[in-house]
Amino acid sequence: xxxVLRPALLLLFAVLFLIPVYVLVVTSLKPFxxxxxxxxxxxxxxxxxxxxxxxxxxxxxxxxxxxxxAVTGSLLSAVLGSLNGYVLAKWRFPGADAVFTLFLxxxxxxxxxxxxxxxxxxxxxxxxGTIRGLVLAHVxxxxxxxxxxxxxxxxxxxxELVEAARVDGAxxxxxxxxxxxxxxxxxxxxxxxxQFTSLWNDFLFAVFLGAPDSWPVTVLLNNTAGxxxxxxxxxxxxxxxxxxxxPTLLVYLLLGRFFMRGLMAGALKG
Amino acid sequence: MSPAPARRRLRxxxxxxxxxxxxILAVGLFVYGLIFWNxxxxxxxxxxxxxPYGFDKGRDFVDLWHQPSxxxxxxxxxxxxxxxxxxxLLLGAxxxxxxxxxxxxxxxxxxxxxxxxxxxxxxxxxxxxWLMNPAPPERAVGLNQLFxxxxxxxxxxxxxxxxxxxxxxxxxxxxxxxxxxVMALYLAGFRGxxxELREAARVDGAxxxxxxxxxxxxxxxxxxxxALIILGHISLKVFxxxxxxxxxxxxxxxxxVATYVEVFDRHDPANGATIATYLxxxxxVLVVPYLVxxxxxxxxx
Numbered sequence: 001x002x003x004v005l006r007p008a009l010l011l012l013f014a015v016l017f018l019i020p021v022y023v024l025v026v027t028s029l030k031p032f033x034x035x036x037x038x039x040x041x042x043x044x045x046x047x048x049x050x051x052x053x054x055x056x057x058x059x060x061x062x063x064x065x066x067x068x069x070a071v072t073g074s075l076l077s078a079v080l081g082s083l084n085g086y087v088l089a090k091w092r093f094p095g096a097d098a099v100f101t102l103f104l105x106x107x108x109x110x111x112x113x114x115x116x117x118x119x120x121x122x123x124x125x126x127x128x129g130t131i132r133g134l135v136l137a138h139v140x141x142x143x144x145x146x147x148x149x150x151x152x153x154x155x156x157x158x159x160e161l162v163e164a165a166r167v168d169g170a171x172x173x174x175x176x177x178x179x180x181x182x183x184x185x186x187x188x189x190x191x192x193x194x195q196f197t198s199l200w201n202d203f204l205f206a207v208f209l210g211a212p213d214s215w216p217v218t219v220l221l222n223n224t225a226g227x228x229x230x231x232x233x234x235x236x237x238x239x240x241x242x243x244x245x246x247p248t249l250l251v252y253l254l255l256g257r258f259f260m261r262g263l264m265a266g267a268l269k270g
Numbered sequence: 271m272s273p274a275p276a277r278r279r280l281r282x283x284x285x286x287x288x289x290x291x292x293x294i295l296a297v298g299l300f301v302y303g304l305i306f307w308n309x310x311x312x313x314x315x316x317x318x319x320x321x322p323y324g325f326d327k328g329r330d331f332v333d334l335w336h337q338p339s340x341x342x343x344x345x346x347x348x349x350x351x352x353x354x355x356x357x358x359l360l361l362g363a364x365x366x367x368x369x370x371x372x373x374x375x376x377x378x379x380x381x382x383x384x385x386x387x388x389x390x391x392x393x394x395x396x397x398x399x400w401l402m403n404p405a406p407p408e409r410a411v412g413l414n415q416l417f418x419x420x421x422x423x424x425x426x427x428x429x430x431x432x433x434x435x436x437x438x439x440x441x442x443x444x445x446x447x448x449x450x451x452v453m454a455l456y457l458a459g460f461r462g463x464x465x466e467l468r469e470a471a472r473v474d475g476a477x478x479x480x481x482x483x484x485x486x487x488x489x490x491x492x493x494x495x496x497a498l499i500i501l502g503h504i505s506l507k508v509f510x511x512x513x514x515x516x517x518x519x520x521x522x523x524x525x526x527v528a529t530y531v532e533v534f535d536r537h538d539p540a541n542g543a544t545i546a547t548y549l550x551x552x553x554x555v556l557v558v559p560y561l562v563x564x565x566x567x568x569x570x571x
Contacts (some may be wrong), residue, residue, distance in 0.1 A: 006368050013365060014382045017446065020397045027400070040411040041419070080293055087290045093283035099294060101565050106301040108557040110507040112529040113550035114304035116311055116543050121304070140300045143293050172285040201390035203510040207530070218392040222514055225396070234400060234411070241396035245389045252388035256381060259388070260454060 028052060028239035035235035051235030055243045058236075062220035063244075066200055068131050069216055070247075073138040074195035080139065081146025081191055086180050088147065089154035090162045091172055100151070107144035115208045122209060129211030137209055138199050146191050153187035154180065189258045197248050197259070217244045305550065311543035319537050330544045340545075343523045346437045350524065351505040354441035354448075358501055359494070361445060362452025367482075369453075370460040380457075383450035391447070395514020398443040402429035402515070436521055444511055448504065452497050459493035460486065499560050503553050525549050 027035055031048035039045070087093075088100050118137065119128065127133030157180065165175040203218045210219065221244045224237055252259050315326035334340050365383060369376060386394065403412040404427070410418070414426040429439040463486050471481045509526035516522040518531050525545050532542035 006371075007373060010365070010368050010373065010379050013361075014379060017382050017386065017450075020386075020394065020401065020446070023400060024397050037405070037409050037411045037415065040415050084290050084293050087286040091283075091286035091289070093287045094279075096286075097565060099290065101561055102302075103293075103297055104561050104565070105554075105558065106297050108503050108553055108561075109301060109305070110503075110526065110546065110549040110553050112507070112509075112526055112546040113308050114300065114546075115529070116533060116539055116546065117304045117307035118300070137300075140296045143297055147293070172289060197388060201392075203390065203392050203513070207513075208533075218390050218510075221396070222392050225399070225514070225517075237396050238400075241393040245393045248388045248390070249385065252385055253381075256384070260384070 024238045024242050027234050028055075028242055030235050032233060032235050035233070035238075048235070051233070051239035052243070054233075054236045055239035058224060059217050059220050059240055059243055062215055062217035065131060065214055066216040066218075066247075069134050069138065070196050070199040073135045073142070073199045074192050076135070076139045077142040077146045077195045078188055078191045080143055081148075081150045082181075082184055082188065083176070084143065084147040085150025085152075085154050085187070086176055087172075088151045090157070090159070090175075090180070100147070103144045103147055105144075106141065107148070111141065111204055115204075119208055128209065129214055131214045133209055134205060134214060134216075137205050138195075138202070142195055142198075146195065149191050149194065150184070150187050153184070153190075157183055186258070186261075189255070190261045193251055193255055193258050196251060200248050308543050308550075309547055311539050312547045314540050314543075316540045317538045319539065326540075330540055331547075334541065334544055334548075337541075339520060339523055339528065342520070343525050343528050346522060347506060347508075347524045349435075349437040350441050350444075350508060351502065353438045354444045354505050354508075355498065355501045357441060357445040358449040358452050359497055361449040362497070363456045363490075363494075365449065365453040366456030366460055369457055380450075380454070383453050385450070386447040387451055389447070391443075391510035392514045394443055394447060395511055398446075399515050402439055402442070404428040404431045430516055430522055433521060440512065440515065440522055443515070444505070444508065448501060452501070455493050455497050456490065459490045463489050495560065499557060502556050506549060506552050506556070 026043060028051050029047050029049070030039075030044040031046055031050060034044055034046070035051070084103075088096055122128040122133045122137070125133070127136060161179050162175055165179050170178065200216075201218065202216065203222065206214075206216050206219045210216070221240050224240050310323070312330060313326055313328050314323040315321075315330065316323055369379065373379065401412040403410055403414060405411070405414070410426070413429075417423055417425040427439075428436070430436040432439065467485050468481050471485045472478075476484065507526055508524060509530070512522050512524060512527055513530075518527060518535070525548060529542045529545045529549070532538045532545060
């Protein structure tokens with residue numbers, strides 16, 4: 001009985017989970033005339049790429065900005081996270097636990113609670129509305145999660161390795177470069193994927209701190225929602241949503257293994 | 271303490287401190303400094319963008335409750351949180367339970383349940399706006415049309431535009447996005463229960479259900495706690511999803527959206543900062559005990 005029931009239930013939920021994907025893909029490939037309510041759930045009678053073409057034209061500036069923000073931001077975050085995690089795991093100082101706890105709280109804060117003064121601060125630094133300003137914000141608020149991932153990874157590196165290098169007279173940076181960095185590949189993969197995904201999907205920072213020139217793809221996508229005055233161009237909207245999600249979906253499909261580990265790190269004690 | 275070991279200890283810990291100090295400064299300024307400054311704005315009584323900063327002794331924290339949109343926003347956030355956290359937790363745990371014993375095609379199932387997490391709330395908002403379209407039958411797209419076609423017209427409803435239960439519908443996309451994550455957490459939890467323990471209970475004559483009830487589930491409490499904290503803080507902060515599906519409509523107004531509206535539409539920094547402070551307190555009450563507990567138990571281990 002349960003041998004049939006379990007897979008059947010799992011299959012049912014899988015189908016339910018995939019309904020939005022069906023809608024996205026099918027609607028995005030319909031010509032505008034078919035994308036209305038009449039044939040909402042049917043397959044396209046005529047396949048069309050018009051929605052995708054128009055999505056590409058609308059979103060392109062945002063896609064460029066998102067690439068710049070997410071790539072730069074996640075690289076810088078990973079470097080900082082690696083150094084911090086190394087110190088907090090292997091080169092501890094008095095009060096290291098307190099610092100770590102204070103960092104972790106920064107991971108959970110609602111960013112609304114810093115957004116108003118942050119916008120003012122970025123204006124002072126002449127970074128308001130710029131890509132550099134957004135990258136700065138993402139990197140700073142990414143410090144907690146990146147530090148956490150690296151620290152938890154480095155804790156598993158045997159102390160003896162680091163001690164041996166120290167006894168040989170290597171300083172903190174040389175020990176890092178010789179011993180720790182070469183072992184850090186998996187943690188870098190997890191952090192880069194995690195940060196890339198969250199930076200790419202960010203909307204809050206972008207609307208509070210961005211400007212039309214620096215808006216990432218999420219803001220442009222949200223702006224295509226339209227006013228309701230004209231018939232909604234569902235074909236274009238669905239194509240836009242898919243186009244805006246392709247990079248993170250590809251990362252997830254190709255590197256899902258590391259994506260999972262990043263998720264677990266987010267749970268502190270996964 | 272003699273000076274020599276103290277100096278040695280300093281020499282040992284100084285390089286580490288130096289290397290982390292840029293991050294300490296950054297987090298200190300951007301997290302704690304700005305939280306302080308935000309609280310300063312909240313009590314400034316500065317309800318437009320030109321007045322100087324004053325001090326209203328925290329009156330805005332009280333006045334806020336008399337504003338027409340605020341109590342509704344709190345109620346919406348609580349209803350959303352209850353449905354989203356409860357729904358994602360139950361669905362995620364149930365999926366993990368179904369997969370616990372191993373199943374053919376497990377990797378595929380996992381991938382399907384988890385992929386929504388890789389998508390932004392904005393993008394999933396586009397498709398869920400379509401799915402939860404409340405238009406009447408002749409113009410309806412989405413699930414309402416599907417219900418009508420399947421002869422289940424009675425199921426068609428106003429979704430998030432329902433004045434009473436709209437926020438429960440709003441939680442559906444969030445459940446879709448996050449329950450795979452909960453599933454992954456629980457699956458790791460299930461698999462972490464040693465097989466010998468289950469076997470021992472079976473030898474003692476426990477039924478398969480009793481094995482779960484008395485051996486497996488009690489060991490999942492830490493997982494449940496982690497999942498609760500993570501879902502809870504996401505839920506209190508929900509912003510993107512609501513902006514994508516409903517925008518700034520009063521019917522789905524929540525504190526996170528309210529901050530945005532106060533700052534950008536009503537140009538009232540004090541109110542925006544007050545709401546943000548309430549949000550912060552709500553999250554802190556949830557998270558701080560958990561953080562202290564995690565770091566402490568880890569040190570003991």
